Amino acid sequence: MTQLTTRSGAPLSRLTFGTMQFGGTADAAASRAMYDMARAAGVNHFDTAVGYTGGEAEKLLGPMIAPEAEEVYLATKVGYSGGSGTANLHAQFDRARRQLGANAVDLLYLHRFDPDTSLEETFTVMASLQAKGLIRHIGISNFSAWQAMKAQAVCATLGTRIDVIQPMYNLVKRQAEVEILPMAADQDMQVCAYSPLGGGLLTGKYATGGTGRLTEDERYAARYGPAWMHDSATALTALAAELRVDAATLAVAWVAANPAKVSPIISARSAAQLEPSLAAESFDISPALYARISALSPTPAPATDRLEEA
Secondary structure: OOEEOOOOOEEEEOOOEOOOOOOOEEOOHHHHHHHHHHHOOOOEEEEOOOHHHHHHHHHHHHHHHHHHHHOOOHHHHHHOOOOOOOHHHHHHHHHHHHOOOHHHHHHEEOOOOOOOOHHHHHHHHHHHHHHOOOEEEEEEEOOOHHHHHHHHHHHHHOOOOOOOOOEEEEEEEEHHHOHHHHHHOOOOOEEEOOOOOOOOOHHHOHHHHHOHHHHHHHHHHHOOOOOOHHHHHHHHHHEEEEEEHHHHHHHHHHHOOOOOOOEEEEEEHHHHHHHHHHHHHHOOOOOOHHHHHOOOOOOOOOOOOHHHHH
């Protein structure tokens, strides 16, 4: 497994903190409180993107990290909009650096696969930024396994490699187990998984009339609409009550306990909402408990056309 470290050489925390809420549902004060809370808990890996909340997320995060830049691992993303061509990637990375108030970042992700731009063009840009010392590591987000392998092969011709992949992964969204996680293990890629709480579904709040992404965003409502997902969330809540732990803690810790050494990307709107997810940083799941939680949702079939032999 690729050993990512801060610039000072410290290993990265078990959890990654995602700043998608900064400057949006979390105002400046709430964002600062969550940053401080995460740092106090030992989190040193922070994830953002050039377009999060119109750029406000980076503008808030940059000054927080600046005084301790050697101790904090900073990741951002480009290319979600406008494609992955040379001009757009350079323009978005320059914008990201201005918003962050930083000349360089530790990890730069390509935010999603662009079928209209050659991988050679895209990763030539990434390799160039790396060679200039403007980024330390290259990452990809929202790539399938086959897309990731094509990109990794291109990187090899450029004398570099993809070190990190960021897929969606949680107890009710387990498709990554089929090819992405095995591919990442084989290719020595760190996995940083977003949505470990399934848009809040796995906290159990929607079963009691709570609100959040599933009630406010049509995409999330569709993504987590199937009844069996809600049944799994109810079962997780019951297990959490039995163990006297928050369901969010179990959900995040389950992702972190995957044999592929996944780092869950946690996020929240406030320090109070963040607390149970953050508790997973030090929550150990036994093999028996991991298996018990895994049994609450369907395990996807392996990637083979001979399932009867699997």
